[in-house]
Amino acid sequence: MINVVIADDQVIVREGLKMILSLHEEIHILGEAKNGRELLQLLDHAVPDVILMDIRMPEMDGIEATLAVKQRYAAIKVIILTTFNEDEYIFEGLKNGADGYILKDSGSREIMNAIKTVWEGGVLLNPKVAAKMAEAFQGKRKEGPETENKLHLLTPRELETARYLLSGKSNKAIGEALFVTEGTVKNYMSRILEKLELGNRTELILYLSKLDRI
Template sequence: MIRVVLADDEAMVRAGVKGILDKDPEIDVVAEAGNGREAIDLVAEHRPDVAVVDIRMPGLDGFAATEAIRRANEGTAVIMLTTFSEDAYIAKALRAGANGFLLKSGDPRELITGVRAVSEGAAYLSPSTASRVLTTLSGDRMARAEEARALVDGLSPRERQVLALLGAGRSNREIGRELFLVEGTVKSYVSTILTRLGVRNRVQAAIIAYEADLVAEDR
């Protein structure tokens, strides 16, 4: 069972998101918060697998709440949910440590897919935001590609294989099955890769994998 804490200041939105998640028998919304501070407290209390956090909330916003949740609860992944798709929001969500980013206007199935993906250790971006993330963080595409290739060249062949699969959105379990590794070994590789690439989370590592053409090579 995937345990979820849901945070949004609008009760009707919370009800709608909960209704979508309740359609999956393997997802259980264990608590609901109406603001960022409450979300932090409920995550600390329930230790869920995933927190679904709205960006715009009164008092402590979703960015600050996400940073606090990720810092204090290593086992809880965070999906940021918003009605806005501005590039600055996407970039800020990634810097806050979010594992996923979804638009409220997207396909409801993306929410279930995203929750399942991040609960298994993968990063998840809705298709409508993935290309914008690459554009937002790329800047000069040629320069970024060269920088990404230089970073990837510092990895071992096995680390590059893991990074390619991570970039393709695979979870640790799926990477392990494909490369015939136990999940604990995959986690160790991912941790080392993040450190060597100088990034905070899997989403940023996935972007480097795309920029270095590792994902295309893997496919």
């Protein structure tokens, strides 16, 4: 069972998501909040596995709330609900530890895939969002210095793990592909982050995305 909390200031969005998720037996709606501040109060009493987080909310928006959630409850997975024209929020959210992004108009299958992917340890970006991020990175690359490629510091197995992560696989899926345990994959990830001097998996994906090749 995956416990989910929905944070969105629009009642119609919350109700729509609850209706979609109620069709899946493996999902349990633990609660809902209309802004980040209310969400943090809710977490004092009920800690979910996954939060579906709107970006634009009064009192405390989704970007600030994501940072607060990750600082207090690192294990909670946060999926940001976004529209196609909120690039600056996407980058800020990833910096604050968001585990994935999906567009607000995503269908039931996409939403469920997002929840299951981050719950299993993966990082998920909607293809359209990922394309816009890649486009933005290309622009930043032209404006500033090229990202230093430190992949030579990784062992062949660590490099293979990084490639699987970039393709969107969860720890469990990576372990199955490499014929190792999920715990071993987590150890690989820890060593990769340490060698590349990165803070989390999301930063790793952003770093790999900026490289010309991997």
